[in-house]
Amino acid sequence: GENVEQHPSTLSVQEGDSAVIKCTYSDSASNYFPWYKQELGKRPQLIIDIRSNVGEKKDQRIAVTLNKTAKHFSLHITETQPEDSAVYFCAAVLPLNTGGFKTIFGAGTRLFVKA
């Protein structure tokens, strides 16, 4: 069935360094890839997304890259700050034959930014 693998499960970086989180998806028909940030005890919130017709997207310190051939997409956070500490989830959205769609989430990456 559809699957999204996310690595690493835990990532610890020094403030100011970059952080990279990688995801791979199984179904090549997936065409929308959102990233969510979940702070402790709070709801997941979208931080950036990318559609399958784009290879890269950037928003200030965060960027996402997509390699459709490899079915691989990554989140890049530069100049990390302590407030970036959270769990990050990638997801792949797959259109269904019924006309609906299905969102498959990765297992999450717990990012620690040390001051």
Add this chain to the structure above:
Amino acid sequence: DAGVIQSPRHEVTEMGQEVTLRCKPISGHDYLFWYRQTMMRGLELLIYFNNNVPIDDSGMPEDRFSAKMPNASFSTLKIQPSEPRDSAVYFCASSPVGMNTEAFFGQGTRLTVV
């Protein structure tokens, strides 16, 4: 808009009792999702609705779980009877029309079954 509203925020119940979780999606959003989050299994999609109609319930773990959406502004997730392994945070989320759009999550309901 106040966003997706879930109630209750916390629920503690005894094993065997019925539990009902409630959700009010953002007005105008045609899609509503129920997710379960645990440390072991992460975020799991349980069921989702499009225009109040259940589209995919393949994530519902057992017959003990049921979900309804009687109208565009209200949905429930019911567990009957509840078991300790149902303890988790249950999130409701909604999205506007179209698949390539952000899902807006509610604050979640933390369920503890003792």
